[in-house]
Amino acid sequence: MKILISADMEGATGVTWPEDVLPGASxxxxxxxxxxxxxxxAVLGFYDGGxxxxxxxxxxxxxxxxxxxRLDARAELLTGRHKNLSMVEGVxxxxxxxxxxxxYHTGAGAEGVLAHTYLANSITGVWLNGLPAGEGxxxxxxxxxxxxxxxxxxxxxLTCVDAAGYAPDAITVAVKDHVSRYxxxxxxxxxxxxxxxxxxxxxxxxxxxxxxxxxxxxxxEVEFDAEHLSLAAAVVPGVERSGERRVAYxxxxxxxxxxxxxxxxxxxxxAVEEQYG
Numbered sequence: 001m002k003i004l005i006s007a008d009m010e011g012a013t014g015v016t017w018p019e020d021v022l023p024g025a026s027x028x029x030x031x032x033x034x035x036x037x038x039x040x041x042a043v044l045g046f047y048d049g050g051x052x053x054x055x056x057x058x059x060x061x062x063x064x065x066x067x068x069x070r071l072d073a074r075a076e077l078l079t080g081r082h083k084n085l086s087m088v089e090g091v092x093x094x095x096x097x098x099x100x101x102x103x104y105h106t107g108a109g110a111e112g113v114l115a116h117t118y119l120a121n122s123i124t125g126v127w128l129n130g131l132p133a134g135e136g137x138x139x140x141x142x143x144x145x146x147x148x149x150x151x152x153x154x155x156x157x158l159t160c161v162d163a164a165g166y167a168p169d170a171i172t173v174a175v176k177d178h179v180s181r182y183x184x185x186x187x188x189x190x191x192x193x194x195x196x197x198x199x200x201x202x203x204x205x206x207x208x209x210x211x212x213x214x215x216x217x218x219x220x221e222v223e224f225d226a227e228h229l230s231l232a233a234a235v236v237p238g239v240e241r242s243g244e245r246r247v248a249y250x251x252x253x254x255x256x257x258x259x260x261x262x263x264x265x266x267x268x269x270x271a272v273e274e275q276y277g
Contacts, residue, residue: 009060010114011155045200059087098207100152107134144213232271
């Protein structure tokens with residue numbers, strides 16, 4: 001049994017504020033330890049549940065946040081940027097039996113601690129085939145094409161609710177309860193580590209590959225907070241404006257869909273002006 005952990009940061013224990021997750025910011029160094037604790041708890045739990053291998057893929061910002069020296073020695077860490085499948089890199093290897101979304105969050109425009117989709121600001125909503133879609137939904141559709149089930153999701157309480165829509169069989173762990181985008185009632189690391197470890201051990205039984213799901217075509221629509229960002233995004237081949245602040249594109253597979261989405265967000269982030277957005 002081989003498990004892939006996609007490790008984001010906004011949904012980690014104790015994280016509630018932008019400086020908690022911005023590399024180099026005052027609180028980021030401390031919160032790296034909190035994220036590492038959550039991830040390591042999942043690693044330990046999966047081995048408790050019978051896993052033979054655990055690969056962790058860094059999925060937040062620079063993708064260099066986890067403290068390797070604090071991880072269980074049996075695990076391996078894929079760290080760094082510029083990967084074909086970004087947040088779920090490694091699933092395409094063909095040897096992954098289940099994937100965990102650790103430290104995840106709700107999507108742009110939704111309630112939730114540090115809610116966003118790929119870009120911290122700028123994007124105000126994403127829809128997949130007409131339904132709201134955050135990073136969890138997008139990534140779940142990608143891994144389904146490789147026959148890999150989402151078996152564990154951790155984050156705030158609203159992230160767990162969101163997960164029921166894209167991974168109804170997954171075990172979920174709420175490490176904090178949403179109060180506002182920048183506030184939450186947080187459990188202590190000792191408590192969340194125990195909860196995540198127990199949940200991962202239980203989730204291991206769900207790590208059974210299935211037939212790849214070919215659910216396309218997929219139409220993705222993205223809304224921005226400024227009109228000029230839709231103009232910038234529309235330079236990407238296949239992407240067209242669908243409103244003053246919206247663009248849309250259709251892909252035959254979510255492999256193509258997520259790569260186009262990454263291209264759109266990269267172009268848009270370069271078009272954001274410091275003062276006016």
